[in-house]
Amino acid sequence: xxxTPCHPQPFTFQQAISFDPEVSADEIARLQxxxxxxxRTQEELHEYAEDPDVAQAIKENNETLASQDERIFxxxxxxxxxx
Numbered sequence: 001x002x003x004t005p006c007h008p009q010p011f012t013f014q015q016a017i018s019f020d021p022e023v024s025a026d027e028i029a030r031l032q033x034x035x036x037x038x039x040r041t042q043e044e045l046h047e048y049a050e051d052p053d054v055a056q057a058i059k060e061n062n063e064t065l066a067s068q069d070e071r072i073f074x075x076x077x078x079x080x081x082x083x
Contacts, residue, residue, distance in 0.1 A: 001077075001081060002014075003074055003077055005070055005071075005074060006066075006070060007063070007066060007067035007070050007071075008067070009067070009070070009071055009074065010071075013074055013077070013078060016074055016075055016077075016078035017078045017081050017082060019075075019078065021079060021082065024075045024078065024079055025079075027071075027075060028072050028075050028076065031068045031071060031072050031075075032072065034068060035065055035068050035069065035072075038061055038064060038065055038068075039065065041061065042058060042061050042062070042065075045057060045058050045061070046058065
């Protein structure tokens with residue numbers, strides 16, 4: 001099986017398959033924590049979304065969230081491929 005990410009990722013799917021499962025699990029937990037904090041920040045920023053700089057930050061944060069979510073998916077898929 002192969003997986004082609006939509007967002008730039010720091011590793012390929014094939015590399016993710018070769019990761020130690022514990023390392024993958026730790027990275028998934030770290031990413032989930034990061035996303036939780038970023039989502040909370042996004043909620044706070046929406047109050048000031050009329051400011052162009054804040055609107056740009058919201059957009060960039062949404063891209064980061066999408067990339068991190070995809071990376072979690074990729075790591076989980078890689079773990080499932082290990083058997």
